[in-house]
Amino acid sequence: MNDERIIELFFERSEDAIKALDDKYGKVFFSLSFRILNDRFEAEECVADSYLGTWNAIPPARPDPLVAFVCKIVRNISLKRYERKVTAKRDSRYDVAMEELEDCLSSSMTVEEEIEERELTGLIEAFLDSLSRENRVIFLRRYWFSDSYADIAKQVGLTEKNVSVRLARLRKQLRNYLSEREALI
Amino acid sequence: MTAKNFSNALGNIGEGYVDEAVRYTPKRKRSPWVKWGSIAACMLLILTGVILGDLLHSADAPNDGVASYFVITAHAANGESTELSFASSSCFNSGTAQGNIFGVDMPTFNFSVKPSDLKNNEVLYERFDILISYNGIQVGATDKNEHIMVFYLVHREPSDEPWAWSVSGWFTEPTDLVVRIVDKESRETVETITVNVKYLADKQEYELKITELNTKFAQQKRAVDANNFLMSILLARNGADYPAWFGGCYIEDDKLYVKLVSPTEEEFKSISDALAYFDDVVVFESAERSMAELQAYADQTAAELMQFGYDVTSWYVDSITGNIVISVLEKDLEVATAWVTYSKESGKDPQVVVEIGEYTVPDSQAIEFCADPFLQNNSLSWMYSINVKIDNEKIYLNEILYDQVSYIDNLELDFSQLAPGPYVNEKITEVLDRISSQKGCYLLKTQSESSCGKELAMYVIDDTYYFVRFFDNGSIMRIHSGSVK
Known part of the structure; x- marks a missing residue:
């Protein structure tokens, strides 16, 4: 499915939008978050949170390119979570x-x-x-x-x-x- | 500033950068095979002579009366193609594109491709005698109908940015190209098609017509892929230099023949393992001399011939025979052949073949050219010719009218950035001295977009003309020379 169609699904408030987004770019988002957090479970949570953020942002936003838009959300959420969990161990x-x-x-x-x-x-x-x-x-x-x-x-x-x-x-x-x-x- | 500050700022960069990083796929490395093919193509291009008499009379020249044929040469060796940007986002139809070749801006090209129902597919090249670049463009100057450039634009998906595929070649006639349509998902070949291309001089446009569907080039393509893969391996492992065991390679009968020079067991295993995927099209054969040795010998021999005053037009190593082929002007054929024959100390030297390297263009005033001296800026890596034409006392360079010709007394030139190399000899040094000692030169200018630049200096010294081309910042790009007959 192309990005324009996915965005249309968001505009239609169809939950298929999340599925389509995840199908197409889920691995990109997960690996981005995982590399920041170094924790599979937390990375999955961040990606899920990012989908919610995307759901809230579109509409009114009509991002182009879509993948970069969501990547930024994933990165921001992952970094915030990272800030919270920073410990003496620095390993990510x-x-x-x-x-x-x-x-x-x-x-x-x-x-x-x-x-x-x-x-x-x-x-x-x-x-x-x-x-x-x-x-x-x-x-x-x-x-x-x-x-x-x-x-x-x-x-x-x-x-x-x-x-x-x-x-x-x-x-x-x-x-x-x-x-x-x-x-x- | 801390890394965290930096990271925060970095997080706010434009989404275009992020998207580019997500979608990036590496360019196919340009193989030496293509490089030498490119050089061969360029050699074909190097040409052109014209009568300058009218110009000289009209330009208030002190060298009054010098009027004859002269020759323009151009130079380069290798290089990378660069990105193609689009003035039109239309896919696989028609429009306008602005290319940039090896760092040199090219004129805007019009293009048309029919039919338009091939969008959403990739187009790959098939024929190995055609130069091609991936996601970029690789073209050269055209001269009347002699040379033809084509390229394709496709969308991989409607939402993606346009992808450019270019095919360029040098043909004397309208020519058929074969392209392959690949399924996006499975990567399987869906179909191959033949496209007829020709240059429409009156429209300054390249026309492409699909003329035939066929599938007969799959094996050729595989051999070419094997060749490209081999070259990428050599490039990755050895950089610009060929390894000692590599004796060259060539494609014949849809097979890639790889020549090996006494490889160690380890070396043979390494290369045969690397090419295992192509074992149905790769044939290993033994060779006496390495490609590195042959190329060095060819460079040296050509340089020596030049120093003796022979007009060398080109030289290369014939991968199939292992011979070194040197082209000279017809007038020098006999003596150059004799010199090559007698200068060989023993039968241990590589075989050198001397050929006539004169190229003429029908209906043009070009008669011959030579490739000496080789001089250009370090940053350049590709040969570029100037096509010079004088018509009604007006001078055209690559079809662009240079309508302002003036004679100036004091133009300061800085030669320091011109490349040293195997071709720089006493003769070249002398040329620079001669140009430097000149009191004045002609300045040719145009307001049009020209691949030769908007301004060139032209020196007329004794029986030779020199064109000095500049970068926008004023530094010297390269020097072309031509002898007056």
Whole structure:
């Protein structure tokens, strides 16, 4: 079933919409949530919550692309749940991915004023635009979806080692990019 | 800033980025097979000579009276195709597309494809003598009716973004292409079709007509797939260099023949295991020399011939025979052949065949060309020709009118970004010195969109013309040269 038809089902308030959405993209949403939470049960709950969120959002929203719209909901809900359950044990892939970014972003100096999140989003988008399509996908698969190197390698058709090297370069590129724009001190 | 701040901001990026990451499928790697095919195609393109006398008289030139044939060459070696963007979202019908080839923007193309009831399917290529790129486009300049470019646009699903499939080739006549329709789910071949393509010069449009349904190319396709797979393996394992055990490969009688040069047991097992899926179409055979060795020898021999002043037009390794084939202008055939024959120290050297590399275009004023010197920016990887025509004292480059011709005294050029390489020799260095020492040059300009750029510098030095092409930022892209006869 195509996305437009699924959205129509949401507009018709048909519960088949959830089933169709789950059939088509359920695995994407689950793996996204699982990589953040590292807990199968909680990931399933988050996906279910996300479907409810989607149900409430459509209508009036008519998202295009649908999958990205729901992915964002899944990610937000999963991250909120993650915040709540954070313990001393840091073991999810999200943690590992974020640790990589900490090394890239933080410095010994303190930032006087944090850059506005919205501005930062704009900077990130501009940074993403400056990348090749393949690098952009690699970056997002790692830091938006928290994919493992192996998963990314499989998706983009590179070796794991290659993905690792690319990501290291991209982090360096990101750091330079943000530094040049004074988003980092 | 913490990673969490960053993550939060990252979470708010546009949905288009997320969608792209979800749906992304890797591009098929461009294999050296295709690369060399591309080079061969480009070689066919390298051409063109015209009479410049009228221009020179009209352009207030100090070299008054120099008027004769001259030759344009263009260069490249390899490269990646890039994304195709669309001015039209229509699927598999007709519209306009803007292509970008190997980083070089191409003119807008009109296209028409009939019938239109093939949407919702993928279209795959079949013929291995056609250059093709996946989800992108790979084309070159066209010259009258000699070269034809075609491409297809399809939707995989109505909700998906348009997918572009391109097929490009260089043909002297309207040509049949074969494409394959694949079921989205099962990946099984539903049907193959033959499409006749031709370039409609008056409309500047490529016409595609489906002429025949058939299924006879499946085996060929499998051999091509095996070839592409092999090349992707070599690329992944060895990068741009061929491994020592690889002696080349070629397709004949719907089989892929892979030449092996004394591979170790481990190497043979590795490659035969990797190609096991294609074992019905792959044939291994032994070879004496590796492809890496042959290519290096070919480069060196061509460079030496150039240094001796022979006009070399192209060179390549013939994968089937293992011979090195060097093309020269007809005037140099005899002496170049003699030089190649006598310069061989022993029978241990690869066989070098010298051919005539003169290409002429019917009804054009082109007579011959040479590929020396090779000079272009490091970032470029593909040959590009200029088709020059003078008509009624007006100059056209690739069919675009350059209507502003002026002579300027002081144009500063920075050659530092031009690529060094096996072809850079004393002669090329001398060329750069000669251009640098010139007091002035012609500046050709156009307001139209041109693949040659809107501005070129043209130098007339003794018996040679040099066209200097620029990137938008003013740095030099490449230099074309042609000898005045």
